[in-house]
Amino acid sequence: MKFGILVNEGPYQHQAADSALQFTKAALAKGHEIFRVFFYHDGVNNGTRFGVPPQDDRNITQQWSDLAAEHQLDLVVCIAAAQRRGILDENEAKRHGKDGNNLAPGFRISGLGQLIEAGIQADRMIVFGD
Amino acid sequence: MAEPWEDEEQGPVRKFMYVNRRAPYGTIYALESLEVVLIAAAFEQDVSLVFLDDGVFQLKKGQDTAAIGVKNFSPTYRALEGYDVEKLYVEQESLEARGLTADDLVVPVQVVNQKELGDLMAEQDVLLSF
Numbered sequence: 627m628k629f630g631i632l633v634n635e636g637p638y639q640h641q642a643a644d645s646a647l648q649f650t651k652a653a654l655a656k657g658h659e660i661f662r663v664f665f666y667h668d669g670v671n672n673g674t675r676f677g678v679p680p681q682d683d684r685n686i687t688q689q690w691s692d693l694a695a696e697h698q699l700d701l702v703v704c705i706a707a708a709q710r711r712g713i714l715d716e717n718e719a720k721r722h723g724k725d726g727n728n729l730a731p732g733f734r735i736s737g738l739g740q741l742i743e744a745g746i747q748a749d750r751m752i753v754f755g756d
Numbered sequence: 757m758a759e760p761w762e763d764e765e766q767g768p769v770r771k772f773m774y775v776n777r778r779a780p781y782g783t784i785y786a787l788e789s790l791e792v793v794l795i796a797a798a799f800e801q802d803v804s805l806v807f808l809d810d811g812v813f814q815l816k817k818g819q820d821t822a823a824i825g826v827k828n829f830s831p832t833y834r835a836l837e838g839y840d841v842e843k844l845y846v847e848q849e850s851l852e853a854r855g856l857t858a859d860d861l862v863v864p865v866q867v868v869n870q871k872e873l874g875d876l877m878a879e880q881d882v883l884l885s886f
Contacts, residue, residue, distance in 0.1 A: 632884065634785075667788055667886075706791060710784075738795040745882040746770055746801070753885055 628659045630748030632741065634755030636668035637686040638679065643672055646754035647689055654697055662700040662744040663690075665733075667755070670713045673703040675730035687730045694732030701733045702740045770881035771802045776811035777885065780830065781821060786814050787829055789886035794832075797839035804843035804880075805836075806873065807865070808850045815846070815861040833863050847873050 631650055635642035646669075650660055665672055672687055679685050694701050703713055712728075715735050719727035729735060745751045774793050780786045796803060807815055814830070821828040836844070844865040851857060851867065858867050868876065877883060 634886070666792075667785065707788060738792055739799070741792065742772075742796045742799045742801070745772060745884070746768060746799070751882045751884070753883075755885065 627653075628661050628747070628749045629653055630661050630744035630751040631663040632744075632751065632753045632755070633663060633665045633669035633672060634667040634753065636671035637677065638683075639668065639671075640756060642754040642756065643669065643686055644684075646752075647686060647693075649752065649754070650699075651693065654693075660697070660699055661748045662702055662740065664741045664744055665701070665703045666707050666738075666741065668711070669755075670703045670708045670711055673701070673708070673713055673730055673733040674728045676728045691730050691732040699732065703729065703733055703735050704741070705735050705737055708735055769800065769802055771804070771879060772796060772882045772884070773804045773806060773877060773880040775806045775808070775877075775883060775885040776814055777809045778814075779810040780814040780816075780819065781824060781826055785886045786811070789884075790829060790832055792884065792886075793836070793841060794839060797836075797841055803841050804845060804876070805841065806845045806847070806876075808847035808873070810850075810854075812846055812850045812854060812856060812861075815844075815863060815865065816856070817860055817862050830862055836863070845873060845876065 631646055633646040637643040677687050690701055693699055714724055714727045715729040716727045718735060774789060776786060776789055778785045815833055819828050819830045844863060845868050846865045848867050848869045858865055
């Protein structure tokens with residue numbers, strides 16, 4: 627099965643962020659394919675590498691980055707939602723004259739068309755939200 | 757290999773349903789859902805929108821957001837027709853529970869009951885819930 631994943635909630639704030647990560651891990655472990663993970667609404671906050679959760683807690687962003695490296699996952703952060711919330715890659719930071727960028731390794735910033743494409747290409751689109 | 761129902765030139769057309777469940781203001785879900793729908797229109801898929809629970813308030817006539825300093829985006833729903841997004845369903849029970857009728861809404865809609873809505877949802881390829 628080829629899955630598309632939509633993550634609509636931020637890390638630590640909402641279980642949906644953990645559930646999306648755990649579902650993705652479980653699907654990969656069962657041999658399924660993840661076409662793309664798309665981060666929208668506050669879900670874009672899963673893509674900041676500036677998060678520093680307590681050491682005895684899980685690091686959701688780090689786990690996504692590790693998973694992406696291991697499985698060549700396509701982790702896409704919505705550009706419009708990201709700009710509102712201050713999630714920037716190097717190019718976006720330059721383009722808007724910001725003094726830093728914070729996108730975590732393995733994530734990329736792109737448009738909503740990537741979400742629709744995932745809906746078209748995947749066998750199942752799974753939404754993790756409130 | 758292309759399935760028989762797929763037009764080879766245009767690619768597969770899938771049934772996308774966007775489910776709007778939240779009030780227009782208070783959270784950003786309604787606005788960002790509308791942004792998805794507008795982008796998705798370019799992909800020439802079979803699109804429908806559903807408004808249920810407090811989501812029916814998104815279409816309420818006479819919205820005035822001046823006092824909360826947030827943009828009133830309700831006129832955008834009237835532009836959907838220009839994007840060939842013409843299937844708008846509103847759940848009857850949600851309208852009635854809030855003392856509303858189709859006449860209170862900014863666009864013409866099809867009012868469907870819970871059962872009919874369930875049947876419509878079952879027909880979809882992709883359901884995105886916001």
